Amino acid sequence: MHEDNQVQQISDLEARIIGVVLGLTANEREAYGVPISEELIRIEGREIASGALYTSLSRLVEKKLLSVATGPPTRQRGGRAKRLYEITVAGGRALRSWEARTARLLTILRPAWSEKG
Numbered sequence: 025m026h027e028d029n030q031v032q033q034i035s036d037l038e039a040r041i042i043g044v045v046l047g048l049t050a051n052e053r054e055a056y057g058v059p060i061s062e063e064l065i066r067i068e069g070r071e072i073a074s075g076a077l078y079t080s081l082s083r084l085v086e087k088k089l090l091s092v093a094t095g096p097p098t099r100q101r102g103g104r105a106k107r108l109y110e111i112t113v114a115g116g117r118a119l120r121s122w123e124a125r126t127a128r129l130l131t132i133l134r135p136a137w138s139e140k141g
Contacts, residue, residue: 031121032087032114037072039122040064041080045090046111046119054095056106057081081109089115 034042044063048055057078064072084090095106111119 032089032118034089034118034122036122037076037080038084038089039119039126040067041077041084042089042111042115042119045109046116049110054106055109056095060109081107084115085109087114088112089118 041060041064044060044067045055048059048063053059057074060081061072061074061077064077081090081092085092089112090109091112093108093110095108097103097105
């Protein structure tokens with residue numbers, strides 16, 4: 025288990041999912057499976073397998089990078105409730121750390137790209 029002040033490392037997929045959850049909730053939209061999947065498709069131009077999405081969401085909750093609450097059951101969902109996700113403080117730290125690592129990598133790679141044309 026991680027200490028509260030230790031930043032957890034996350035994968036690119038986990039970073040994209042956390043970022044989408046943050047974006048949805050910042051725009052006062054519910055962040056549950058369907059809109060998360062739709063937003064990932066819009067951003068990436070390709071679909072993510074639902075098994076990969078839901079496994080990642082469960083892992084992010086287990087790591088305490090996302091929190092989850094159960095919404096009320098709806099008729100549109102056959103009486104099933106939505107699992108509503110929100111980013112946690114630790115999730116925000118992990119996302120910022122991922123962003124910094126990615127920026128450092130791009131700084132290293134850019135000169136090589138420009139040499140290749």
